[in-house]
Amino acid sequence: MALDSKIPSGPISDKWTNYKDHINLVNPANKRNIDIIVVGTGLAGSSAAATLAELGYNVKTFCFQDSPRRAHSIAAQGGINAAKNYQGDGDSTFRLFYDTIKGGDYRSREANVHRLAEVSTNIIDQCVMQGVPLAREYGGLLDNRSFGGTLVARTFYAKGQTGQQLLLGAYSAMNRQIGRGKIKSFARHEMLDLVVVGGKARGIIARDLVSGEIERHSAHAVVIASGGYGNVFFLSTYAMGSNATAAWKIHKKGAFFANPCYTQIHPTCIPVSGDHQSKLTLMSESLRNDGRIWVPAKLEDAKAIREGKKKPTDLSEEERDYYLERRYPSFGNLAPRDISSRAAKERCDAGFGVNKTGEAVYLDFADAIQRYGKEQAFVKGLDANDKALIIKLGRAVVASKYGNLFQMYEKIVDEDPYTSPMMIYPAVHYTMGGTWVDYNLQTTIPGCFSIGESNFSDHGANRLGASALMQGLADGYFVLPYTIGDYLAPEIKTGPISTDLPEFVEAEKKVKAQIEQFINNKGTKSVDYFHKKLGKIMWNNVGMARNAKGLTDAIEEIAALREEFYKEVRVPGTADSFNPELAKAGRVADFLELGELFAKDALHRNESCGGHFREEYQTEDGEAQRDDENFAYVAAWEYKGKPSDAVLHKEPLIYENIKLATRSYK
Amino acid sequence: MKLKLKIWRQPNAKSSGKIVDYFVDGIESDMSFLEMLDILNEDLIQKGEDTVAFDHDCREGICGSCSLFINGEAHGPDRGIPTCQLHMRMFKDGDEIYIEPFRAKAFPIIKDLVVDRSSFDRIQQAGGFVSINTSGNPVDANTIPIPKHDADRAFDAATCIGCGACVATCKNSSAMLFVAAKVSQYALLPQGKVEATDRVLNMVAQMDAEGFGNCTNTGACEVECPKGISLETIARMNREYLSASLKG
Numbered sequence: 001m002a003l004d005s006k007i008p009s010g011p012i013s014d015k016w017t018n019y020k021d022h023i024n025l026v027n028p029a030n031k032r033n034i035d036i037i038v039v040g041t042g043l044a045g046s047s048a049a050a051t052l053a054e055l056g057y058n059v060k061t062f063c064f065q066d067s068p069r070r071a072h073s074i075a076a077q078g079g080i081n082a083a084k085n086y087q088g089d090g091d092s093t094f095r096l097f098y099d100t101i102k103g104g105d106y107r108s109r110e111a112n113v114h115r116l117a118e119v120s121t122n123i124i125d126q127c128v129m130q131g132v133p134l135a136r137e138y139g140g141l142l143d144n145r146s147f148g149g150t151l152v153a154r155t156f157y158a159k160g161q162t163g164q165q166l167l168l169g170a171y172s173a174m175n176r177q178i179g180r181g182k183i184k185s186f187a188r189h190e191m192l193d194l195v196v197v198g199g200k201a202r203g204i205i206a207r208d209l210v211s212g213e214i215e216r217h218s219a220h221a222v223v224i225a226s227g228g229y230g231n232v233f234f235l236s237t238y239a240m241g242s243n244a245t246a247a248w249k250i251h252k253k254g255a256f257f258a259n260p261c262y263t264q265i266h267p268t269c270i271p272v273s274g275d276h277q278s279k280l281t282l283m284s285e286s287l288r289n290d291g292r293i294w295v296p297a298k299l300e301d302a303k304a305i306r307e308g309k310k311k312p313t314d315l316s317e318e319e320r321d322y323y324l325e326r327r328y329p330s331f332g333n334l335a336p337r338d339i340s341s342r343a344a345k346e347r348c349d350a351g352f353g354v355n356k357t358g359e360a361v362y363l364d365f366a367d368a369i370q371r372y373g374k375e376q377a378f379v380k381g382l383d384a385n386d387k388a389l390i391i392k393l394g395r396a397v398v399a400s401k402y403g404n405l406f407q408m409y410e411k412i413v414d415e416d417p418y419t420s421p422m423m424i425y426p427a428v429h430y431t432m433g434g435t436w437v438d439y440n441l442q443t444t445i446p447g448c449f450s451i452g453e454s455n456f457s458d459h460g461a462n463r464l465g466a467s468a469l470m471q472g473l474a475d476g477y478f479v480l481p482y483t484i485g486d487y488l489a490p491e492i493k494t495g496p497i498s499t500d501l502p503e504f505v506e507a508e509k510k511v512k513a514q515i516e517q518f519i520n521n522k523g524t525k526s527v528d529y530f531h532k533k534l535g536k537i538m539w540n541n542v543g544m545a546r547n548a549k550g551l552t553d554a555i556e557e558i559a560a561l562r563e564e565f566y567k568e569v570r571v572p573g574t575a576d577s578f579n580p581e582l583a584k585a586g587r588v589a590d591f592l593e594l595g596e597l598f599a600k601d602a603l604h605r606n607e608s609c610g611g612h613f614r615e616e617y618q619t620e621d622g623e624a625q626r627d628d629e630n631f632a633y634v635a636a637w638e639y640k641g642k643p644s645d646a647v648l649h650k651e652p653l654i655y656e657n658i659k660l661a662t663r664s665y666k
Numbered sequence: 667m668k669l670k671l672k673i674w675r676q677p678n679a680k681s682s683g684k685i686v687d688y689f690v691d692g693i694e695s696d697m698s699f700l701e702m703l704d705i706l707n708e709d710l711i712q713k714g715e716d717t718v719a720f721d722h723d724c725r726e727g728i729c730g731s732c733s734l735f736i737n738g739e740a741h742g743p744d745r746g747i748p749t750c751q752l753h754m755r756m757f758k759d760g761d762e763i764y765i766e767p768f769r770a771k772a773f774p775i776i777k778d779l780v781v782d783r784s785s786f787d788r789i790q791q792a793g794g795f796v797s798i799n800t801s802g803n804p805v806d807a808n809t810i811p812i813p814k815h816d817a818d819r820a821f822d823a824a825t826c827i828g829c830g831a832c833v834a835t836c837k838n839s840s841a842m843l844f845v846a847a848k849v850s851q852y853a854l855l856p857q858g859k860v861e862a863t864d865r866v867l868n869m870v871a872q873m874d875a876e877g878f879g880n881c882t883n884t885g886a887c888e889v890e891c892p893k894g895i896s897l898e899t900i901a902r903m904n905r906e907y908l909s910a911s912l913k914g
Contacts, residue, residue, distance in 0.1 A: 047800065050800050051800045051801045054799055054800055054801060055801060065723060065729070065731065066721060066731065066782070066783060066784070067783065067784070067786070067787050067828065068787075069730075069787075069828060070723060070724075070729040070730060070731055070828075072723070072724060072729070074724065074728050074729050075724045075726055075728050075729065084807070086808065122803075122804075124807045125804040125805065125806055125807045126800060126804050127807075128804075128807040128810075128857070129796065129798045129804040129805070129807075129857055130795070130796050130798065130800075130857070131795075131796045131820075131851065131852050131855050131857045131858045133817055133818075133820040133821035133824050133851065133855065134807075134817075135817070135821075136811075136812055136813075136814045136817040136818075137814065138814050139811060140811025140812050140813055140814065140817075141808045141811055142807055142808055158821055158824075159821065161728070161825060164728055164825070164827075165821070165824060168824065171790075172790065172794055172795035172796070173795060173800050175787070175790045175791040175794055175795050176791075176795040176797060178787075178791045179791040179792065185787070187784065187787075210776055237726075239723040239724040239725070239729060240722060240723055240724075240725055241723050273696050274694065274696065274697075276694065276697050276701050276704070276705065277701070278698070278700065278701050278704055278725060279725045279726070281725075281726045282726070407746065408726065408727060408751065411727075411744070411747055411751045411753065412698075412751070412753070414696070414753070414755060477800050477801065478801075481801055526708055526711040526712075528704070528708065570711060570714075572710070572711055572714065572715065572716050572717055573716045573717070577677070577678065577777070578678070578719055578776055578777040578780065580717070580719055581711070581717055
């Protein structure tokens with residue numbers, strides 16, 4: 001099957017407008033006869049559900065959390081990009097488009113990214129109208145901050161809780177439609193399979209996580225907005241429940257899975273403290289606006305710090321190595337995430353790490369506190385030579401910008417980041433890969449759409465900071481509501497879809513069989529045992545640096561672990577009750593397949609690009625070396641029974657507006 | 667450390683529950699409270715027993731899923747955090763810890779420590795929004811300047827994570843702090859003022875219909891709120907409610 005990306009013709013800046021002008025529409029009266037299922041209620045899912053319902057479609061939403069408001073978009077901290085150019089610093093739609101393509105290391109689709117940049121400004125207008133309290137300046141206008149990989153300040157924010165505020169905005173729009181009866185919300189429900197009838201997505205099988213009941217739900221289209229698959233690493237900044245099950249089930253029913261090896265390892269997370277650890281916590285990239293990253297310049301100082309004989313504050317400026325500022329002078333501490341993460345790993349591997357495990361670097365606010373303190377003293381006409389006063393004033397400014405993050409750090413690490421620098425280390429944070437979609441955000445299954453982090457299209461091989469919130473809301477509020485109409489226009493005469501069709505019966509039978517298998521397996525090991533083992537294989541062999549041997553080993557080890565899982569897993573409790581272990585078992589079963597495809601994809605891509613770093617392909621100074629001649633394509637995998645049998649389809653990436661170039665932030 | 671846990675076990679909404687004793691060993695001070703429960707559950711699986719069910723998801727203090735009543739306090743002994751950010755350094759070897767669900771008539775128990783907080787969703791559905799179309803063409807975001815002070819206070823109210831600690835800790839099981847936080851957020855912003863009258867009346871009516879108690883100003887909710895939502899929000903809601911009632 002040839003992949004058709006359905007990119008409209010014409011100049012890039014007119015594509016979306018022209019396309020919208022000529023797309024098929026569904027008349028308002030007919031929308032009432034069309035049902036849409038949305039799986040996942042994060043930024044993409046809730047914004048899509050609210051908008052589709054408002055247009056007049058009948059929407060059903062599904063989330064595994066106890067309320068749509070708790071989807072993991074809530075945890076996004078730093079901000080959301082938009083090409084508003086409110087700061088007058090030279091921003092434009094083109095610049096956001098260009099930065100995103102370059103940030104993604106030239107592995108994303110031009111037309112999709114340009115559309116994203118175009119609608120970015122609408123998102124901010126929309127959210128402000130909804131009552132989202134974004135940060136403001138004293139004049140009452142919106143404030144901006146700067147994020148990695150850009151030279152302008154285009155990031156809108158709400159302290160360190162931007163995701164929370166945007167999600168609550170989308171959730172409120174959903175609530176309005178729930179109140180009007182246009183959305184039926186199914187919380188504590190998990191999608192366990194897609195139902196395909198006559199080649200079209202026609203519904204899902206879901207489990208009520210409270211009663212254990214297996215339910216059939218039909219619709220004229222199914223939208224997957226279930227997020228990313230970073231929990232394949234077990235330890236990550238994802239929520240404990242974040243899972244790939246919905247995305248993986250549609251893959252098994254015919255949706256191609258694109259670029260699974262493109263994973264974002266975020267440079268600023270709280271380091272791992274021990275084996276008991278269940279999750280990692282991010283310290284927002286926004287902190288790099290003001291924090292400076294360093295390690296000791298001398299190995300003996302690093303050793304002394306690790307042994308507790310020296311403190312970071314004992315080291316003079318000359319004894320510190322601000323390695324990002326040294327290596328990337330023009331972007332400095334705001335180098336993109338993939339580059340910053342690798343640079344931290346490089347220093348720690350060379351022995352300069354600063355915590356007990358040797359896997360941590362400093363993120364230091366001492367300079368920022370001084371700078372803000374002096375600024376405040378000047379503004380208030382106070383004594384700029386009073387050191388204690390400067391620190392007090394400076395800390396207050398830092399607290400107003402990042403207070404909740406500093407508090408979070410202190411609670412977890414039990415150290416005060418205002419007086420001693422934070423310790424940070426990279427951790428798995430986001431997956432750029434995902435379900436392959438065309439320009440309409442439709443998967444290779446007609447009627448099945450994929451939006452937000454669960455699709456692959458906008459971030460290439462590396463996502464820039466503050467772009468995930470932008471993409472989630474762009475897809476949900478401004479893209480899908482148009483493109484889905486084009487698919488649904490011929491469906492107005494279809495009428496209600498019966499859940500008694502044999503395809504529903506068959507899908508339900510398979511779901512029930514797997515549940516029975518888990519419950520009756522009575523093995524010797526818990527689900528977490530397997531999940532942690534999988535995570536270790538992934539982190540060691542498919543993590544920040546990869547090579548052919550490690551990847552080949554990983555593929556074998558994951559396949560063997562999967563076999564052991566089905567023999568040895570023990571799931572307590574029953575199928576017809578609230579049973580979190582049973583829910584986990586199904587998710588880990590899917591990760592055990594996805595992980596293998598992930599490694600296979602990483603092995604086939606004989607180049608380094610963005611978050612995918614192959615040790616064999618690097619420049620002399622350790623930067624990623626792309627191979628545009630052979631790998632400027634999207635790798636879309638077709639399911640054929642086992643991950644090892646997956647068939648590769650290529651969508652060539654054609655750059656008509658941006659010249660492919662070596663990505664440099666020096 | 668070694669700890670004795672006294673945990674509320676209840677198979678489902680219909681059956682009755684009771685406190686059951688458990689012991690855990692090898693707990694380190696830098697573990698989170700939920701990681702301590704993970705260790706207990708791993709142990710129970712090995713013994714072939716059913717695990718203790720508890721709600722949790724983001725484990726970084728923002729989703730509002732976790733809802734444990736620990737030694738008589740919502741989210742345990744530490745302040746300004748939900749349960750997932752509570753660390754074992756707050757306890758010492760040999761401690762006896764009581765772990766119960768958030769209890770309220772409007773939060774029926776689903777299993778063990780898991781409660782049904784969908785009443786909060788229904789209150790929001792009654793009016794916790796601004797009625798503007800998401801697919802329309804809204805005006806430029808900077809058209810209406812909002813004083814920074816108001817925007818910041820609206821933000822402070824909007825940081826509520828909807829965990830329900832305020833209800834669990836209130837002797838009347840009142841949801842006033844939760845509802846007031848939402849009402850305040852909108853009342854402080856020009857976008858929210860348009861529907862202010864209907865919003866406060868509808869949300870309060872739904873709150874009452876769900877079976878939450880009244881506020882008697884004990885202030886316990888403010889103390890236990892992991893996000894520091896202030897009692898001032900309740901005062902603001904009362905003002906909004908009074909003026910809305912007079913407009914009637």
